[in-house]
Amino acid sequence: MTQFPVLASKGLVDAVGKTPLIKLNTLSKELGRNIFGKAEFQNPGGSVKDRAALYLIEQAEKSGQIDPSRPATIVEGSAGNTAIGLAHIARSKGYKSIFYMPNTQSVSKINLLKYLGAEVYPVPVCPISDPMNFNNRARDHAKRLDNAIWTDQFDNPANWKSHYATTGPEILQQLQSAGLSCDAFTCSTGTGGTFTGVAKYLKEATNGQSKLVVADPPGSVIYSYIKTGEMNREGSSFTEGIGQGRITKNLRESIDITDDAVFVPDEESIVMLFRLLDEEGLFIGGTTALNVVAACKVAKTLPEGSNISTILCDSGHKYADRVFSKKWLREKKLYDAIPDSLKRYAILD
Numbered sequence: 001m002t003q004f005p006v007l008a009s010k011g012l013v014d015a016v017g018k019t020p021l022i023k024l025n026t027l028s029k030e031l032g033r034n035i036f037g038k039a040e041f042q043n044p045g046g047s048v049k050d051r052a053a054l055y056l057i058e059q060a061e062k063s064g065q066i067d068p069s070r071p072a073t074i075v076e077g078s079a080g081n082t083a084i085g086l087a088h089i090a091r092s093k094g095y096k097s098i099f100y101m102p103n104t105q106s107v108s109k110i111n112l113l114k115y116l117g118a119e120v121y122p123v124p125v126c127p128i129s130d131p132m133n134f135n136n137r138a139r140d141h142a143k144r145l146d147n148a149i150w151t152d153q154f155d156n157p158a159n160w161k162s163h164y165a166t167t168g169p170e171i172l173q174q175l176q177s178a179g180l181s182c183d184a185f186t187c188s189t190g191t192g193g194t195f196t197g198v199a200k201y202l203k204e205a206t207n208g209q210s211k212l213v214v215a216d217p218p219g220s221v222i223y224s225y226i227k228t229g230e231m232n233r234e235g236s237s238f239t240e241g242i243g244q245g246r247i248t249k250n251l252r253e254s255i256d257i258t259d260d261a262v263f264v265p266d267e268e269s270i271v272m273l274f275r276l277l278d279e280e281g282l283f284i285g286g287t288t289a290l291n292v293v294a295a296c297k298v299a300k301t302l303p304e305g306s307n308i309s310t311i312l313c314d315s316g317h318k319y320a321d322r323v324f325s326k327k328w329l330r331e332k333k334l335y336d337a338i339p340d341s342l343k344r345y346a347i348l349d
């Protein structure tokens with residue numbers, strides 16, 4: 001009989017990670033290459049960012065930046081999921097949490113943070129060079145408090161190290177335990193922590209046999225930077241939590257080992273979002289859909305039978321009001337990209 005361990009020694013933090021690797025059967029059959037997704041939506045906070053959140057907080061404790069024996073506060077700038085991960089872990093450790101977010105993000109992320117007891121400040125979008133940028137405001141807020149830490153997810157190496165220590169090894173072990181090689185890994189980046197940590201681990205553990213490909217949405221400079229060394233960008237994307245206007249310190253760590261980049265237009269991501277629901281029963285968010293499109297593009301560059309892994313970052317719950325709405329899809333000029341057979345999923349007006 002399968003053994004289900006009791007994860008109670010450290011409480012909620014013990015449940016971060018150790019997620020299944022799911023084979024995406026229909027796509028794998030269609031491509032003649034195996035596409036695998038790491039089911040990060042199964043983390044306690046519901047996303048891949050729980051892993052980084054745990055390391056960011058534990059690094060602050062270990063380095064003495066916060067004193068766990070007194071009331072402490074975690075402060076961060078986030079598109080939402082890092083904040084949600086931090087808020088869960090902060091509560092489990094008895095800490096307060098405060099977050100600054102771009103006000104373009106889905107309302108359900110803001111509400112969830114409030115349910116978790118966090119203080120949330122949605123602020124207008126502006127560049128990182130502006131002191132009013134969400135991340136700069138978080139940094140400045142932490143400075144004004146006693147026993148508080150700005151966890152600095154974009155440039156703090158504890159972020160990529162969480163994925164180097166956990167996500168990367170888990171993917172490789174899961175494939176190897178099924179007798180499979182890890183021929184390629186791809187995912188999109190916000191801070192770059194997930195891509196860098198997994199890529200660095202796979203590069204070392206497979207002696208460079210895994211192809212490492214960064215995926216990018218419209219409105220982000222990463223694709224252009226990898227392809228040309230220039231930071232150009234155009235347009236914007238419906239995906240939330242990815243896309244970048246600069247090379248963060250977390251992404252910088254993997255630039256030299258990155259083999260290639262793929263660009264994924266929103267039209268392809270939205271179709272994949274509904275295909276994964278229809279074909280695999282997976283109810284996932286926009287960045288997961290984008291990652292799977294990228295994995296399919298990488299698969300086509302590899303021999304038949306190759307194994308390509310990516311990240312299923314989070315579920316669709318936080319974005320459902322938007323992506324299942326015909327009005328919203330039309331406003332974003334995405335409705336017509338959806339094949340008629342999948343339009344039935346867009347059930348909201």
Ligand SMILES: Cc1ncc(COP(=O)(O)O)c(C=O)c1O
Nearest residue numbers: 081189190191192194241287313
């Ligand atoms: C849904 C989603 N996908 C992808 C990412 C990108 O992860 P990373 O910051 O590790 O690059 C994030 C960031 O939180 C996210 O919220």
Ligand SMILES: N[C@@H](COC(=O)CCC(=O)O)C(=O)O
Nearest residue numbers: 078079080081082190191241
């Ligand atoms: N994924 C992280 C960071 O989010 C981003 O990098 C989004 C792009 C940006 O707004 O800078 C999170 O969810 O906090």
